[in-house]
Amino acid sequence: MNPIYLTSQEGMEEVIKIFCSNWVEDQSGRVNELCRPQFVSCSFEKKTLTLSFFVQDWMRNSAGVMHGGIVSTVFDLTMGLLSRYCSGGNLTPTTNIQITYLRPIPAGSTLVIKAYCNAAGKTLCSISAKAWLEGRDDKLVATGAGTFFTGRAGKKG
Numbered sequence: 534m535n536p537i538y539l540t541s542q543e544g545m546e547e548v549i550k551i552f553c554s555n556w557v558e559d560q561s562g563r564v565n566e567l568c569r570p571q572f573v574s575c576s577f578e579k580k581t582l583t584l585s586f587f588v589q590d591w592m593r594n595s596a597g598v599m600h601g602g603i604v605s606t607v608f609d610l611t612m613g614l615l616s617r618y619c620s621g622g623n624l625t626p627t628t629n630i631q632i633t634y635l636r637p638i639p640a641g642s643t644l645v646i647k648a649y650c651n652a653a654g655k656t657l658c659s660i661s662a663k664a665w666l667e668g669r670d671d672k673l674v675a676t677g678a679g680t681f682f683t684g685r686a687g688k689k690g
Contacts, residue, residue: 542577545618549575549582552614567591568607570614573645580650582615585667588640599638604664608632608677611646612660616681619653625681628657636674643667644674658683 553570573583586607594600609630616625638644645667651659658681664674 542575545575545577546572548622549614549618552617553584564606565610568603568610570607570610580615580619580653581647582611582618583645583647584611584614586644586646588638588642588644590640593640596637597640599640599644601632601634604634604638604644604675605630605632605677607644608646608662608664608675609679612648612662612677612679613681615648615650616653616658616660616679616683619650620658620681620683623684625658625683627679628682629680630677631679632675632677634675636672638666638674645670653683656683657681 550572553572567589568586569589571585571587573585575582584607588599592599592603609627612630613625613627617623643666644664646662646664648660648662651661653659660679660681662677662679664676665672666674
């Protein structure tokens with residue numbers, strides 16, 4: 534990644550939007566494209582990222598609400614994208630993810646996830662996140678935490 538992207542709010546917004554659009558283009562028919570991540574906001578200073586996901590019918594479980602595996606997937610997408618940015622743009626595979634489900638997420642709603650970079654080191658990046666339904670940021674529906682492998686150990690620069 535060009536170092537200029539790592540030094541400003543504008544650079545962070547630009548590179549996050551590029552990552553989101555590349556996922557959709559590169560993952561045709563795969564889960565990343567199907568989940569349709571939408572950029573909401575980010576903060577270079579606070580190292581946060583907010584994405585939203587419209588809960589489509591295919592995402593429902595037999596109870597008619599968003600399937601837990603898909604909830605985990607969109608948390609992984611959001612936290613992983615922030616990890617990738619905070620780690621210099623390289624892919625950062627998930628090494629651990631934990632999701633706490635607090636409330637059902639109905640189909641037809643928009644899920645908003647905000648991720649926070651807790652630490653980005655030479656080998657691991659720690660991210661936490663919280664989720665709510667659009668327009669209801671006072672009621673969390675899920676929380677999560679993940680650890681991502683940065684792959685930078687032993688590399689110079």
